[in-house]
Amino acid sequence: MLGTIHQRVLLGLVTLAALAFANAEAGEGAEAAQAEMAYRSAPLWGGMHLKALDMSEHHRDIKVMVPLPTLPYGPALAYNHHQYEVRTPMTGVETGGGSRSLLAKLPFGLTLEAGQRLDRFGRRRDDFVGLSFTLTDKRVAPRHPASRSLGVDRGAPMPPHIDAERGLGGFWRIAGSVALLAVLAGGGGGGGSSSRAMADDAPSSGGDTDWQLVWQDGFDGTTLNAANWSATDSYGRENSIGACWGGGNNEAQCYTSRPQNVSVEGGNLVLTARVEDYTASGALGAETRAYTSGRVQTNGKRDFKYGRFEARIKLPTGDGVWPAFWMLPSAQAYGSWPYSGEIDIMENADGNASIGGAMHYNNPQSPSYSPIYQTRVTAAQPTQWNTYRVDWHPDEINWYLNDQRYFSVQKNSWRNGAHAVGTSDHAPFDQDFHLILNLAMGGNYTGGSINNSAFGTEGHKMLVDYVRVYQCGAGANACRSR
Numbered sequence: 092m093l094g095t096i097h098q099r100v101l102l103g104l105v106t107l108a109a110l111a112f113a114n115a116e117a118g119e120g121a122e123a124a125q126a127e128m129a130y131r132s133a134p135l136w137g138g139m140h141l142k143a144l145d146m147s148e149h150h151r152d153i154k155v156m157v158p159l160p161t162l163p164y165g166p167a168l169a170y171n172h173h174q175y176e177v178r179t180p181m182t183g184v185e186t187g188g189g190s191r192s193l194l195a196k197l198p199f200g201l202t203l204e205a206g207q208r209l210d211r212f213g214r215r216r217d218d219f220v221g222l223s224f225t226l227t228d229k230r231v232a233p234r235h236p237a238s239r240s241l242g243v244d245r246g247a248p249m250p251p252h253i254d255a256e257r258g259l260g261g262f263w264r265i266a267g268s269v270a271l272l273a274v275l276a277g278g279g280g281g282g283g284s285s286s287r288a289m290a291d292d293a294p295s296s297g298g299d300t301d302w303q304l305v306w307q308d309g310f311d312g313t314t315l316n317a318a319n320w321s322a323t324d325s326y327g328r329e330n331s332i333g334a335c336w337g338g339g340n341n342e343a344q345c346y347t348s349r350p351q352n353v354s355v356e357g358g359n360l361v362l363t364a365r366v367e368d369y370t371a372s373g374a375l376g377a378e379t380r381a382y383t384s385g386r387v388q389t390n391g392k393r394d395f396k397y398g399r400f401e402a403r404i405k406l407p408t409g410d411g412v413w414p415a416f417w418m419l420p421s422a423q424a425y426g427s428w429p430y431s432g433e434i435d436i437m438e439n440a441d442g443n444a445s446i447g448g449a450m451h452y453n454n455p456q457s458p459s460y461s462p463i464y465q466t467r468v469t470a471a472q473p474t475q476w477n478t479y480r481v482d483w484h485p486d487e488i489n490w491y492l493n494d495q496r497y498f499s500v501q502k503n504s505w506r507n508g509a510h511a512v513g514t515s516d517h518a519p520f521d522q523d524f525h526l527i528l529n530l531a532m533g534g535n536y537t538g539g540s541i542n543n544s545a546f547g548t549e550g551h552k553m554l555v556d557y558v559r560v561y562q563c564g565a566g567a568n569a570c571r572s573r
Contacts, residue, residue, distance in 0.1 A: 151176045159193075169194045174209070192219075301570050302399055302561040309557045310360045315353060320387040322348035334373035335380050339428075342413070343533035343541060344384040345369050352385035360387070360555040362530040364412065366546050382541070385553075386529035394421040394523040399561040399570075400436060401480035401491075402528070406473040407551035408442025411541030413531040414553045415439075416479055418524040425519045429453045429462040432519035434488065437479035439471075440537045446471040446479070448490035448498045452505055452519055463505070467498035476556065483524075484568050485517050496572070528555055 151174075159168040171194055176187035192206025205220040308319050315322055324336065324346065335345035344364060346352070354361045362385035370379040406414045415438040420431040433451040447468045454461035471477060471492055480491040490498035506516060530553040533541050545551070563570035 156194075167195070171204075171206070174213070189213075190219075301563050301565045303564050305395075305398070305560050305562050306393055307557060307559040308360075309358065310355050310555065311358055313355055315355055315360070315387065319389060319393055321390065321392065322353045322385065322387050324386075334371035334375065334378040335369075337384075337386070337529075337531060338534070340531070340534040340536060341539065342531045343380060343411070344382040344531055345371050345378070345380040346386045346529070347371070347383050348385075349383075352383050353387060358556065360528065362386070362414075362528065362553040362555075363550045364407075364530050364532050364546070364552075365550040366543050382532045384530045384532060386527065386531075388419075388525055388527040390419070390421055390525040392525075393560070394525045395560055395562070396521070396523050397483050397485060397562065397567040399480065399482050399563075400526065400559075401478055401561075402436075402558045403476055403478045403556035404437070404528075405476050405554040405556075406439050406442060407530070407553060408474050409542055409545030409551060410441050411533050411537055411539075411545075412442055412551050413438065413440055413534055413537050414473075415527070415529055415531065417527050418481075419527060420519070421523045421525045424522050426453075429460075430519065431522065432524075434481060434483065434520070434524065435466075436481045436490070438536065439473045442474055444470060444472060446473055446477075446492065448481070450488060450500055450505070450520075455506055465500055465504065469497040482570070482572060483520070484571075485521065486568060487571075488520065489572070491572075494572075526558060526560075528553070528558070 154171070154173045157170045157172075159170055171192045172189070173191070174187070174189035187210070189209045190206055191209065192204050195203040203222055205218070207215045207218050209215060306319075308316060337344055337346050347369065351365065352363050354363070364382060364384035366381065367383055368379060368381055369383045370377050372378075400418065402416050404414075404416060406412075416436045417438065418434040418436065419428075420433075423431040425431045429451045430453045433449075435447070435449040435451070437446050437448065439446050445468050447466055449464060449466035451465075452463055454463050467490065469492055478491075478493050480494070482489045482491070486502040488500050489496050502517060505520065506518070530551065532551075533539050
């Protein structure tokens with residue numbers, strides 16, 4: 092697809108190298124080299140750095156950085172090459188382009204860049220030159236600050252009198268002038284290590300700095316924000332299943348929206364489970380249970396497809412407590428549970444020194460009810476503050492405890508055959524999901540027994556400091572953390 096011989100060779104070499112890296116890391120042999128793949132930020136040979144590689148049936152995207160020799164006390168220099176092509180699935184029409192540029196790293200985190208924008212055949216379209224810097228806002232998300240590069244517009248043309256057919260020679264004349272200006276301005280260090288430092292320090296496309304905060308709730312007020320959360324069952328099950336329906340796991344609680352069970356205090360969401368006889372009424376009649384508790388969900392208010400989902404939570408302890416932070420599909424596009432999937436970011440039983448992550452779906456090989464559970468448990472101290480997180484990509488879902496990954500599931504493990512309904516190759520985890528926080532009592536996950544004496548006078552409390560959602564500016568299959 093790429094238009095020139097040197098670009099074809101470059102793409103082939105880097106693709107082979109990236110596949111080798113991906114195979115070595117994933118341990119999946121030829122499966123990792125299927126038609127669709129994404130790889131981000133990999134060192135190759137001779138200091139060359141693969142900044143991005145996306146390949147699918149209709150899209151190719153490659154970004155490579157090559158360090159250049161640097162004079163002592165001069166700036167770190169590097170050559171960037173970017174090429175992409177897109178084929179419209181409906182019409183088969185191909186479009187594409189890219190850029191080539193010279194980067195010079197200056198003091199104070201500034202980067203001087205000059206280059207040319209290219210068409211899909213590698214021919215020069217126009218030139219750009221500019222000074223860029225990285226803007227980081229740690230006030231919003233101190234653990235994962237939102238960062239982005241500003242300054243260079245790779246589509247901004249130079250004056251029209253410049254000959255558009257000047258080609259590569261013109262590029263080096265412009266880039267050479269920029270390099271001279273960078274040297275006169277003073278570089279960020281010299282010697283042979285400067286270019287490598289530049290490649291490592293610059294925000295990598297698809298790295299952690301590309302996660303962009305799109306929504307959060309810090310529970311700073313005195314009441315639950317109704318624009319974000321529902322404290323009553325948002326699925327209407329109290330009218331179709333039972334007034335105290337909490338889930339199909341033999342749970343003992345009746346969820347209520349009362350402040351005794353759902354409150355915002357001291358900068359935290361507080362879900363409280365209590366021992367008390369409580370009667371609720373629904374379309375099927377009244378129902379009485381011996382426990383109450385709280386559950387909130389963002390269904391229909393904050394729904395997301397793909398991204399990073401995290402919360403800082405402190406859990407209670409005692410026989411029978413079952414706190415959870417999890418996700419369900421907002422519209423059951425593939426059918427009722429488990430056909431449309433479930434992602435459990437965190438759940439804990441009895442306050443034990445471990446937490447679990449899980450995904451649920453129906454066996455893709457079976458059109459009948461055949462639920463599949465993929466789970467992993469890791470050691471934790473759940474009664475202390477911890478950050479629980481899932482990074483959800485189209486072809487991979489990763490679970491983290493305090494930024495340490497402990498569980499990973501790849502697409503080929505949940506899509507190992509044609510699904511009974513739907514046509515997407517990523518089903519069922521390709522739809523909008525919403526977030527749920529709840530504190531259940533009893534049920535299958537805990538073994539069912541509940542110790543009433545452990546409630547004390549205040550009940551069991553699950554505290555949530557914040558909930559945050561990020562999405563990747565470089566694409567849903569980018570921003571990989573290990």
